[in-house]
Amino acid sequence: VNIIYFKFMDETKKFISISDLFAKSFEFYKIRAITIVCLMLFNLLIIVAMIPLGIIFALTAFLTGGFTSAGIVFNLILGFITVILVGVAVLVSLIIGLWSCVAAMFAVKGGTGIKESLKLAWPELASYFWISLLVGLATLAGLILLIIPGIIFSIWFSFALWVFVAEGMKGRIALSRSKQLVSGYWWGVFVRFFLIGVISWLISSIPMVGGIINFVLVMPFSLIYGYLMYQSLKTLKQ
DSSP, rough: OOOHHHHOOOOSSSOOOEEEEEEEHHHHHHHHHHHHHHHHHHHHHHHHHHHHHHHHHHHHHHHHHOOHHHHHHHHHHHHHHHHHHHHHHHHHHHHHHHHHHHHHHHHHOOOHHHHHHHHHGGGGGHHHHHHHHHHHHHHHHHHHOOOOOHHHHHHHHHHHHHHHHHHHOOHHHHHHHHHHOOOOOHHHHHHHHHHHHHHHHHHHHHTTHHHIIIIIIIHHHHHHHHHHHHHHHHHHHO
């Protein structure tokens, strides 16, 4: 794995250029795409599998409805059970979503397979969620103040999750580390994220197949793209 990363990352004191970033991300994508897509698909399949549950209970409530007191009581009980099951389904979906995201990051960072990535990711879900929440709250606070501070904060803390996965730093320490990495390269990071964002938006606009292309190509590519930026900044700051 280290040989692969040394191949992709140079040791010069220069932030990775846009052309190199795209080229190396694509080379990395060809190696890790199947694993990353499968991990993301794992999340998608779990969510899709829960849809029939909601449909079954909705149909049951509709078909067994009645205007008698017994029918009303039965519907209330069934509705209560349905609400609980939907809440559980949402919670499970959230956990599975976090799990697949963390596992995909471990797969990119360590070159691990699907099973090993899921195993590594499972104990880290709570910390990952907490860091994501802190980044979201910080960005939201900046957006409430003014739009520009929100953008600044989002770039400062854009590598907090990579800091957590790659360096093991948690909570506010991960956010501080991300800001330290971005310091001096804010505009370079912004431009690179802006470009991949525009590409993703353009592909999403393609009728019928845009969503599929984004899922199979852009999402895993963007994950790799962000990691290579993080690695470059980390090398610069060493």
